[in-house]
Amino acid sequence: MGLFILRRFGVMLFTALCLTFVVFFLTNLYPNLEKLAKNQGNFRMSDAEVASYLGNRGYLRSLPVKYGEWLGVLPGYVIEGSDGKTRGKCFGPDDTKETADRYCGLLQGDWGFSTVFKDDVLSIINTRLSLTAKLMFWVMIVMVPSALIVGVMAGMREGSKTDRSLSTAAILTTATPEYVSGVIFIVIFASSAVGLKWFKGSATSAMDSANFENFFLPVLTIALYGMGYIARMTRASMAEVMTAQYIRTARLKGVSFRNIVMKHALRNALIAPFTVIMLQFPWLLNGVVIVETLFNYKGFGWVLVQAAGNNDIELLLAVSVVSVVVVLVTQLISDIGYVYLNPRIKVT
Numbered sequence: 001m002g003l004f005i006l007r008r009f010g011v012m013l014f015t016a017l018c019l020t021f022v023v024f025f026l027t028n029l030y031p032n033l034e035k036l037a038k039n040q041g042n043f044r045m046s047d048a049e050v051a052s053y054l055g056n057r058g059y060l061r062s063l064p065v066k067y068g069e070w071l072g073v074l075p076g077y078v079i080e081g082s083d084g085k086t087r088g089k090c091f092g093p094d095d096t097k098e099t100a101d102r103y104c105g106l107l108q109g110d111w112g113f114s115t116v117f118k119d120d121v122l123s124i125i126n127t128r129l130s131l132t133a134k135l136m137f138w139v140m141i142v143m144v145p146s147a148l149i150v151g152v153m154a155g156m157r158e159g160s161k162t163d164r165s166l167s168t169a170a171i172l173t174t175a176t177p178e179y180v181s182g183v184i185f186i187v188i189f190a191s192s193a194v195g196l197k198w199f200k201g202s203a204t205s206a207m208d209s210a211n212f213e214n215f216f217l218p219v220l221t222i223a224l225y226g227m228g229y230i231a232r233m234t235r236a237s238m239a240e241v242m243t244a245q246y247i248r249t250a251r252l253k254g255v256s257f258r259n260i261v262m263k264h265a266l267r268n269a270l271i272a273p274f275t276v277i278m279l280q281f282p283w284l285l286n287g288v289v290i291v292e293t294l295f296n297y298k299g300f301g302w303v304l305v306q307a308a309g310n311n312d313i314e315l316l317l318a319v320s321v322v323s324v325v326v327v328l329v330t331q332l333i334s335d336i337g338y339v340y341l342n343p344r345i346k347v348t
Helices: 002-027 030-040 047-056 063-071 121-156 161-175 178-190 212-242 245-252 257-269 271-287 289-294 300-309 313-341
Strands: 078-080 086-088
Touching: 002 063, 002 313, 030 047, 121 161, 121 212, 121 257, 121 271, 121 300, 121 313, 161 212, 178 212, 178 289, 212 257, 212 271, 212 289, 245 257, 257 271, 271 289, 271 300, 271 313, 289 300, 300 313
Parallel strands: none
Antiparallel strands: 078 086
């Protein structure tokens, strides 16, 4: 198992480097840099002025060198600008060529400066990620147990009325996008137009103090959409297990139906849903963009929209790094859990 984890970790590191390099390449295309220069300078800047602005700040150097500096494996640039000023990647407000650090990249904890929020990128990421983590926690608390219960109940007696009813409900929740269900919930339960103003608080206030009134609707909107998918996978897995030969043998021996489900079928039926559940973490991290925007909850997804819409390159790169790490780590946990749940798989 230890060798397996080491191999997977090596693959994860290589994958992370490849994915972040692709994002770095796309965000550093010249049209994006030109837009950045005009946003920070003047929209009426000429092409020569844009080139001068970018050249003085190290944007026009070769891509591998810039990527190495951004990672922190290469020394930061020091440029004598055409305007007579000396600038460097590692220069602070009071730093000079002699006092500035040589390395100041991702590995040193310097994630850059946001041109939109005018703040340190790492501080922004920590704040917004904690808000989304709170939302993700309550979504998983609501979504996973409900989905597993629905899936197991539907799969225990395949083809019954209970199975058909629960499967239809699961399909409806998955087929309804969050921006549709979210609007419906707001109109019915939070709007005074129809007289059911049950939830008076806004999700914006939940950023400081979350309670049932201001936090339940966004949680329910996301949980319903993901619950249907997990429930359907659980139902299919449970139905397959219930037709297995060892289940038939247990029935012939007179084992009660409850014991068959709880002691024999449930563990094997949870192998496939476990992988699906682990995939919900990266989906929740980036898939909450619509819900956070709809309910004006300024978490990680909201920051992603702001960074992409305002061409905030440093913040967009940081968001991509966090997303890549979350996806790869959840995949590793999923693989380890799959090996643990399925005794037929041997890892050397």
